[in-house]
Amino acid sequence: MxxxxxxxxxxxxxxxxxxxxxxxxxxxxxxxxxxxxxxxxxxxxxxxxxxxxxxxxxxxxxxxxxxxxxxxxxxxxxxxxxxxxxxxxxxxxxxxxxxxxxxxxxxxxxxxxxxxxxxxxxxxxxxxxxxxxxxxxxKGSKKLSHYTNIMIVGAGQATVSILSEISRNNPNNYMVRCIVDDDKTKIGRNISSVPVVSSTEEIPTMVKKYDIEEIILSIPSIDKENKKRVLDICANTKCKLKILPEVYSLLTNDNEIMNKIREVQVEDLLGRDPIALDCSMTKEYIQEKTVLVTGGGGSIGSELCRQIASYSPEKLIILDIYENNAYSIQQELLRTYGGDLTMEVEIASVRDKNKLNKLFESKNIDIVFHAAAHKHVPLMEKNPEEAIKNNVIGTYNLVQVAHEYKIEKFVLISTDKAVNPTNIMGATKRIAEMIIQSYNKHSKTEFVAVRFGNVLGSNGSVIPLFKEQIKAGGPVTITHEEITRYFMTIPEAVQLVLRASSMAEGGEIFVLDMGQPVKIKELAYNLIRLSGLEPEVDINIQYTGLRPGEKLYEELLISQDKNQIKTNIDKVFIERPTEFDEQELFELIVQLEKAAYDLDIETIILLIERLVPTYKRTKNDKTTKISCA
Incomplete structure (x- = not known):
């Protein structure tokens, strides 16, 4: 039968x-x-x-x-x-x-x-x-045809469009069993004969009742806080999760709405609305300018290149020491823009001042975005001389050349780890900030820094490592059960950098209010659940202990409250400059360079402590195991 x-x-x-x-x-x-x-x-x-x-x-x-x-x-x-x-x-x-x-x-x-x-x-x-x-x-052919039982969260127009599209074209073999919504007036009703069965709080119960395998969050206008709440509930069901993007991303053609549904990403679980910046000033500033991006093949650098390219620069110059990274972003931009974008790739290091001089002499550069840097905290603790060569001397070389050729703007990509640093990487980025603030006082070039927290999915960051560990069956390694970090998406970080460059007058350190810090343990749990697994059951969590120079809680500003100057951009602040001895700064940089090339680690540590008083030397255990923060 x-x-x-x-x-x-x-x-x-x-x-x-x-x-x-x-x-x-x-x-x-x-x-x-x-x-x-x-x-x-x-x-x-x-x-x-x-x-x-x-x-x-x-x-x-x-x-x-x-x-x-x-x-x-x-x-x-x-x-x-x-x-x-x-x-x-x-x-x-x-x-x-x-x-x-x-x-x-x-x-x-x-x-x-x-x-x-x-x-x-x-x-x-x-x-x-x-x-x-x-x-x-x-129902009878489900096993043979591989139909997937679906729950849709949200009983609005987007869900009507999804049901309509599924009814016309169902390549994923979806069987929509039920809808949940927090609007009590909709519960008990049908949308295209699919019942609205409960509120979102009862999702786990409905998943069991209807044998749900996949959940689609279909509320494009949902705020981040509620999105996180709903996704946290869904993540505990072990169902595959998908989401309809924000309203601005949706197509008006219902026939294409299914193409916009994507996998849930860890960004969706942050519980913070993405910062929305007015890009008109950015476009006006970038358009018809020659722009240099150092570290252009890296996570931040490549996104800078993508967004800059969209603003029609006169020329985009991508500088990176790693040819594979530079080639990758070059090919991507060629596929996207073809002959509409004038672009050059320079394989060079910011440590090579002669190469930088030749580049600036021949290219008539207007704007520099300096993203080239060593950023891995434990590796820089073990190799402080490399952090000095790249993050300090490299920045100093670039700043001197930019000043000499009187370019319009120089934007330093900085980090929240430069705030009261307790590690080599953070201290070297703080010194880089001091260099650009000092030069801004005496140069025709406007020097500015943009400081932000951890970016999701960047090379060497916690999320790719967690994903690899989950894929391998665990364990997922975390340094401390209570450790927290601020996070933002790479596009958000780059939007801020570009917006800062368009409004900067010189000397500012721009800081983004990144909302509440994220507990790394919760982030790991969410990633495990998004993989359809259960933390501490399918994937173990291993705590490895804080690494040398690592903070339990990151700070975002050097001094809170009175040191924050609000800008006309929501959630964007300017840190008031901190006074320091400029003459001593450049004298000690010369000594730092010599100590770095002499591999004199003791002298490097002492000089950094003089330049950045909040940096305190930690015991550098060469056998420390690399794990996640």
């Missing part, structure tokens, strides 16, 4: 429109015969019947087609679809009435009434049966 249902289901699903047209035609003919059958008069004995039955049928079927009755796929039929079918029957009957009267064809009035009633009930009944056969067929 199940095979019979499966075969019927497959046939109906493949040729559903034509099957319905054929069945409706039969029903219309029967309905026109029914008054005569009821009256006991054989239709062939009625002289006008032979000349009108096909006209009656034709009028009905044309009306059904014109009014879009067959555009509705009855697997998701609702009250509005029944109403459309009934309305089409009324109009068809009226057209037939007008036709017979205008043609002087005598038809008894009870024929119109009985035919209308039989047609209406017949066409609606067959759709109910049709839908039932489809549902039974779907």
């Amino acid at each position: 199940s095979n019979l249902y499966n075969n019927i289901y497959k046939l109906l699903n493949k040729y559903r429109k034509y099957v319905l047209i054929l069945i409706d035609t039969f029903i219309v003919i029967i309905s026109y015969l029914s008054p005569h059958i009821i009256s006991g008069v054989h239709p062939t004995k009625i002289d006008w019947f032979e000349n009108t039955w096909y006209i009656y049928t034709l009028i009905y079927m044309v009306t059904f087609v014109v009014m879009g009755v067959y555009k509705n796929i009855w697997r998701y039929a609702g009250i509005q679809d029944i109403y459309k079918c009934l309305k089409a029957s009324v109009i068809a009957n009226l057209i037939f009435l007008i036709f017979t009267k205008s043609s002087n064809i005598f038809v008894r009035y009870y024929v119109y009434l009985v035919s209308f009633i039989v047609t209406s009930f017949g066409t609606m009944a067959i759709r109910v049966i049709y839908r039932a056969v489809l549902i039974v067929g779907e």
Whole structure:
């Protein structure tokens, strides 16, 4: 019997429109015969019947087609679809009435009434049966056809569009079993015959009840806090999670809405609305300028290149010491912009001042975004001389050349680890900030820094490492159970950098209010759950201890409250400059360079402590295991 249902289901699903047209035609003919059958008069004995039955049928079927009755796929039929079918029957009957009267064809009035009633009930009944056969067929063929039971979160217009698209085209073999929504007035209702069963708090219960395998969050306008709350609930169900993006990303064409549904990403779990910046000033500033991006092949650098390219610069120059990274972003931009973007790639190090001089001499550079840096905290603790060479001397070289060639703006990519640093990497970035603040006082070039927290998914960051550890079956390593970090997305970070460059007057350190810090343990748990696994059950968590120079809690500003200057951009602040001895700064930088190339680690540590008083030397254990923070 199940095979019979499966075969019927497959046939109906493949040729559903034509099957319905054929069945409706039969029903219309029967309905026109029914008054005569009821009256006991054989239709062939009625002289006008032979000349009108096909006209009656034709009028009905044309009306059904014109009014879009067959555009509705009855697997998701609702009250509005029944109403459309009934309305089409009324109009068809009226057209037939007008036709017979205008043609002087005598038809008894009870024929119109009985035919209308039989047609209406017949066409609606067959759709109910049709839908039932489809549902039974779907259930019966689920294992064979690999249908996926779906729950949709949200009972708004986006869900209506999703159901409509699934009904027309269902390559993913979705079977939408239920909808959940926190609007109590919607619970108990149907959307295209799919029931709204509960609030979001009852998602785990509904997942078990309806055997849900995949959940789609279909509330594009949902705020980040509620999105995180709902996704946290969903993550505990072990269902695969997908999400419809924000309203601004949606296409107006419902036929393409399924293409916009994407996998849930860890960014969705941060509980913070993405910062929205006015990009018009950025475009005006970047347009028709020659822009140099150092470290252009890295995570931040490559995103800088992508966004800068979208603002139509005169020329984009990508500088990176790693040729593979530079080549990768070059090819990506060529695929995107082709000949519309003038672009050059320079394989060079910011440590090489002669190469930098030649570059600035020949390229007429207007703006520099300095993203080249060593950023890995534990590796820089073990190799402080490399952090000095790259982060301090490299920045100093670039700043000197930018000043000499009087470029318009120089933007340093900094980090929250430069705030009261306790590690080599953070201290070297703080020294880099001091260099640009000092030069800004005496240069025609406007020097500015942009400071932000950890970026999600960057090379060497916690998330890619967590994903690799989860893929390998664990354990996921965390340095401390209570460790927290500020996070933002790479596009957000780059938006801030570009916006800062357009509004900067020189000397500022821009800081983004990144919301609440994220507990790394919770981040790891969420990533494990997004993989359909259970933390501490399927994947173990291993705590390895804080690494040398590592903070339990990151700070964002050097001094809170009174040191923050609010800008006209929401969530963006400027840190008031901290006074320091400029002459001592550059004298000690010379000594730092010598100590770095002499591999004199003790002297490097002592000089950093003099330059950055908050930096305190930690024991550098060469055997420290590299793990996540």
